[in-house]
Amino acid sequence: MKKSKLLIGIFTIFSIMSIENKLYAYNEIQGIFKSGNRENKNTSDSKQTKSENIQIPPQVEIVNDPMWEYYIEYHERIDAELQDVYYNPSHETAIRHMVWVEVPIWKLKNGQKVSSKAKVQVLNLLAEDVKSIFTEIYNGPEKFPIKSLGGYNWRPNGLKSLHSTGRAIDINPDENPQLDVEGKVLVGKKWEPGINPYSIIPDGDVVKAFSKRGWTWGAAFSRADYMHFDF
Structure with a gap:
């Protein structure tokens, strides 16, 4: 339950960020939670993204959570699908x-x-x-x-x-x-x-x-x- 709440909270942050900053935060988070990489990359203070001041809790163990992997993949697919919209934002x-x-x-x-x-x-x-x-x-x-x-x-x-x-x-x-x-x-x-x-x-x-x-x-x-x- 705690894992699920944490995941939903992270993706809530993603949903309200700009496209550029969302992608930056995604790369930062992926670097911490990437499967097989359990090293704690935070200091005594929580790590912050440069542009959004989003705090990432230290020592989070969700690297093998299938829900996490599912939503990461889902967002990657959506970003790939919408590349032309990002570069040429228009109704057409x-x-x-x-x-x-x-x-x-x-x-x-x-x-x-x-x-x-x-x-x-x-x-x-x-x-x-x-x-x-x-x-x-x-x-x-x-x-x-x-x-x-x-x-x-x-x-x-x-x-x-x-x-x-x-x-x-x-x-x-x-x-x-x-x-x-x-x-x-x-x-x-x-x-x-x-x-x-x-x-x-x-x-x-x-x-x-x-x-x-x-x-x-x-x-x-x-x-x-x-x-x-x-x-």
């Missing part, structure tokens, strides 16, 4: 890597939950992951209802948004708002978990389905973004 370049995914969902109709389908556009390499996530949500005890899904969307700020590379999904934005640092609503209306059925519940079916596959929930961002999940 990015859209070539996107696919539409149909997923099962629950909808509310006259107060009753009814089975339905929805489509979301994401990075091609994440398509199967996204299908698995929403199938798990659909089969969960909450039967969490979904009325709005957003995936790929080329943003004016380009690569600063993971929506621009199809690696972010927004769910029910009205009931899962984005806030500023002072808690003022920027997008959406009101988050009422446990009261409004469309609001995402912390540690509920939606959060569990995403987090177990390495996705990050935006609730912990400095500008809390309750609708948002990204990889």
Whole structure:
């Protein structure tokens, strides 16, 4: 459990970093955790990356963890897939890597939950992951209802948004708002978990389905973004 939390924490850091700094941090971390290299490369103080001040805990033993190896490989494949987008950031370049995914969902109709389908556009390499996530949500005890899904969307700020590379999904934005640092609503209306059925519940079916596959929930961002999940 401690290993899994550590891994998810590291990849949470990856998801909010710029492309260049993410790759730098990945090389730094890989050098420490590379299979067969158990030497502690830290001094008494935790090692820090030059550009992001990210502390890497000393004496971490996860070199043989298959989850770690899986996500390292996954991120390498995604970086390779998106090389042309990094060099030529534009909708015209990015859209070539996107696919539409149909997923099962629950909808509310006259107060009753009814089975339905929805489509979301994401990075091609994440398509199967996204299908698995929403199938798990659909089969969960909450039967969490979904009325709005957003995936790929080329943003004016380009690569600063993971929506621009199809690696972010927004769910029910009205009931899962984005806030500023002072808690003022920027997008959406009101988050009422446990009261409004469309609001995402912390540690509920939606959060569990995403987090177990390495996705990050935006609730912990400095500008809390309750609708948002990204990889």
